[in-house]
């Protein structure tokens with residue numbers, strides 16, 4: 001049976017630019033467009049030429065794509081102007097793009113209130129603007145803004161807007177759930193009704209995520225006949241975002257009913273780059289990737305519960321809906337207070353340590369983990385501290401150094417320029433073999449001063465820690481009040497591309513931080529094979 005073509009239209013660079021806190025540079029736009037083209041989407045909406053200098057500049061020269069068509073977005077001619085004498089429409093026609101995607105109101109209430117014009121004038125604007133773009137040889141589409149709310153209020157008028165664009169030559173009539181409040185069963189019904197008037201393979205869907213149904217609504221529209229899906233990478237977009245293509249693409253490629261019925265033009269090889277694409281976008285936007293993002297999040301294939309881990313080790317399919325590698329992700333079995341021997345065995349295996357499930361050292365290690373977790377240690381987020389705990393229980397961590405004492409002092413005083421500043425000073429006394437060293441350091445805070453003092457003189461081990469860099473420091477306080485316990489998680493890097501995290505717990509934040517710092521240095525020495 002031949003599969004029907006389903007087209008993917010990405011609007012990350014246009015609707016995604018309407019995300020709170022997101023500002024693309026021209027270079028960001030170029031890089032994201034290249035990622036999207038490599039991923040295999042059919043259309044890349046580059047922005048809104050004429051709306052701002054950056055978007056206009058992006059359309060001065062068409063990017064070279066291997067596959068995607070480049071689309072320019074903008075509104076139909078304004079009320080009181082002809083399409084051929086409208087600066088907004090002119091900017092779209094001037095743009096170096098393969099396609100033009102207009103937006104027009106499809107809700108009578110919006111036409112009256114937001115545009116302040118008549119229903120007939122709005123229809124005339126749609127017809128004139130679409131005809132002009134078609135005459136200019138552009139693949140033309142119409143985003144029917146507020147289509148679903150409009151259809152519920154006045155179905156005849158919403159349908160008239162869609163039909164007018166179709167008759168004027170638009171290749172795609174895209175039904176938009178602009179306010180994001182429509183539910184999947186409504187989308188399926190309404191798209192089905194529209195498909196009785198306009199060929200279904202000319203219909204598209206543009207869904208917002210305000211009820212967290214944007215992906216479900218897009219799939220519902222496809223079931224009812226729509227053949228273009230608009231969405232964004234990582235669900236960027238106005239308010240709560242758009243339909244997330246990072247979830248839609250694997251669903252269409254890997255879930256049987258969709259995979260058998262539709263060809264989305266993305267290969268399984270391209271799909272295997274999905275996790276990387278999603279994380280690269282986060283990196284460009286300086287956002288921490290969402291661990292719980294379906295398919296591509298770090299937790300998407302992470303198993304914490306011991307009962308689950310035991311089954312996953314027998315056969316991963318017991319708790320995984322797809323193979324993680326299909327989307328470029330990986331399986332993780334986490335070590336925590338919820339773990340059983342299976343979680344620990346899996347983590348040891350990853351570290352290259354082979355133990356038998358009946359080895360008494362394994363049961364002891366599991367007990368240690370549970371006991372420590374009950375004291376608020378968290379090994380799930382502190383891989384290096386877990387490795388040290390495990391290797392220590394097997395007796396394979398050398399005693400590199402011993403901390404004899406440390407102290408930290410915070411002082412408010414005048415500096416050499418006479419300014420009043422707060423300075424922290426730390427002293428650390430270490431024993432390394434037969435030698436003793438005392439280091440003093442000043443820092444911009446007590447933890448910084450301790451970190452510097454601890455790393456100032458590690459004797460023969462000093463060369464191994466020169467490239468160590470603290471990249472993240474997180475504190476959580478448990479049991480509020482005077483008997484509170486503080487947990488510190490610190491992330492380090494050494495430029496090798498592999499970061500590691502350590503944990504410390506104490507009633508005293510400085511002590512908790514010091515434990516985590518000592519673990520980080522010990523881990524680095526172990527990793528470097530220091531003797």
Ligand SMILES: CC(=O)SCCNC(=O)CCNC(=O)[C@H](O)C(C)(C)COP(=O)(O)OP(=O)(O)OC[C@H]1O[C@@H](n2cnc3c(N)ncnc32)[C@H](O)[C@@H]1OP(=O)(O)O
Nearest residue numbers: 048050051052075076077078079103104105114115145178
């Ligand atoms: C649903 C969506 O996401 S649509 C995309 C929304 N994206 C953006 O708005 C981002 C880019 N926008 C912009 O840079 C600016 O809004 C511009 C350049 C487009 C327009 O700026 P301005 O001319 O200052 O107008 P402003 O933004 O204040 O108001 C929008 C105008 O467009 C009109 N308008 C809105 N939608 C349409 C439409 N589909 N067709 C025709 N006119 C429209 C409004 O009636 C309003 O006109 P008015 O000023 O006569 O009342």
Ligand SMILES: CC(=O)C(=O)O
Nearest residue numbers: 103143145146176178
């Ligand atoms: C066009 C668009 O972004 C919307 O209607 O939501």
